[in-house]
Each structure stands twice: as C-alpha cells, then as structure tokens.
Amino acid sequence: QVHLVESGGGLVQAGGSLRLSCAASGRTFSRYAMGWFRQAPGKERDLVATIMWGTTHTYYKDSVKGRFTISRDNAKNTIYLQMNSLKPEDTAVYYCGAMISGILTNPSDYDYWGQGTQVTVSS
Secondary structure, three states, X not given: OOOEEEEOOXXXXXXXXXXXXXXXXXXXXXXXXXXXXXXXXXXXXXXXXXXXXXXXXXXXXXHHOOOEEEEEEOOOOEEEEEEOOOOHHHOXXXXXXXXXXOOOOOHXXXXXXXXXXXXXXXX
C-alpha cells in the first residue's frame, strides 16, 4: 500500500516557477514508477512526466520539455516536479501516481494516486 500526498501548488504569473512535491508512505517506494499527471476542468487526466525506479529514466510530455523537470529521492520517499517558464495553459490540478507495472503514459495503469494540488498560472 502506498499513500501519496502532493504539495507545492499555487497561483503564479506566466513565466514564473513552482516546485511540486509528492510524499509517499510505504517502505517499497523505490519499486514504483512514478508519474505526474494534470487535469484541467472538462478535460481528461493527462500525463506530464514520469520517472522510473532509478533516477535516470524519465519521460516528458512534449509541451513541457525543457521547462519541467521530474526527479525523485528514494531515501525521502518523495518525487518532485520543478516547473519553470509556466504558461496559462499549464493551469490544472496536478496529481502524482505510483505504478508497479504497466504503460507509463496510461493513467488507468497506475495503482495509487494523491489528492491533487491546484496550479493556476495567470497571464
């Protein structure tokens, strides 16, 4: 069982930065692939970035490449999403998810989810 808690969201002007954190309970955290997803009102949950069990294998949605960085600290049971050069279209509720196995880009394959944190980018 893994319990996930996101934090770090807020209101920021376009061009600004935020750092999201996702703290996980459970001693087997390092076994899970982790992902950050976002969901805007009226839209489906959409993958932003993923990171495998180590720290070197990452994947990013095209629209965030070069602006967002996903990282994890297995000793702290925490993953991060550093978001720079934010745009109004990044506005959404951001969720972290944990997966044992499956397709990284498919939210249905994730086993656990946090409650989400709101990110609002004003123009």
